[in-house]
Amino acid sequence: MICARGEVPEEWFACARGAVRVSSTSITGKQITLTYVEPGIWFGDTSIFDGDRRTHDAYAHGATTLLCVAKADFKRILATHTEFYEAMLWLAARRIRQLYGLVEDLNTLPLRARLAKQLLHLARSYGIPSLANGEEIRIGLQLAQEELAQLLGASRQRVNQELKGMEREGAIRIEPGGLVVRDRDALLRIVEIDF
Numbered sequence: 001m002i003c004a005r006g007e008v009p010e011e012w013f014a015c016a017r018g019a020v021r022v023s024s025t026s027i028t029g030k031q032i033t034l035t036y037v038e039p040g041i042w043f044g045d046t047s048i049f050d051g052d053r054r055t056h057d058a059y060a061h062g063a064t065t066l067l068c069v070a071k072a073d074f075k076r077i078l079a080t081h082t083e084f085y086e087a088m089l090w091l092a093a094r095r096i097r098q099l100y101g102l103v104e105d106l107n108t109l110p111l112r113a114r115l116a117k118q119l120l121h122l123a124r125s126y127g128i129p130s131l132a133n134g135e136e137i138r139i140g141l142q143l144a145q146e147e148l149a150q151l152l153g154a155s156r157q158r159v160n161q162e163l164k165g166m167e168r169e170g171a172i173r174i175e176p177g178g179l180v181v182r183d184r185d186a187l188l189r190i191v192e193i194d195f
Contacts, residue, residue, distance in 0.1 A: 002058040009047035018064030033150040038125040116190040
């Protein structure tokens with residue numbers, strides 16, 4: 001575990017390599033994956049700014065390298081380089097836009113389109129081009145179907161059905177080691193048709 005919900009923040013993090021799973025625990029004790037922090041993205045800053053306790057748990061997802069900045073160092077950097085506040089505002093605005101986009105998708109798109117969008121995002125963030133076929137992209141982030149379902153607010157069974165349908169259509173390939181995007185344009189069409 002990188003940081004736990006309820007702890008008082010003493011450092012700010014960035015994912016340098018790998019992925020960080022941000023999760024929450026429901027009232028019934030079930031762990032729910034909310035997002036994966038990709039390389040180059042900072043997290044944990046909200047608690048540094050407002051001084052409140054952390055609201056979610058963060059775990060390294062596989063081999064992950066983090067950059068950690070102590071709260072005291074972060075405050076010194078801000079005091080010395082006030083232009084850094086603009087970058088922090090940009091980061092906050094980006095997160096707000098993403099959050100509104102997720103809420104909009106949950107309320108307006110069917111699961112099939114949300115899944116296609118998530119696969120496109122994962123391919124963009126964690127994609128590894130295939131050496132055998134330059135058109136195919138392997139999603140390097142290893143996700144169980146249950147974790148993918150949690151990201152989409154759906155059941156594992158429904159996500160599995162949609163994945164199999166996309167595989168029959170030639171948009172993706174399901175392999176024991178993960179997912180391969182075979183036809184990015186086909187996924188884009190699914191999003192556009194259902195939007």
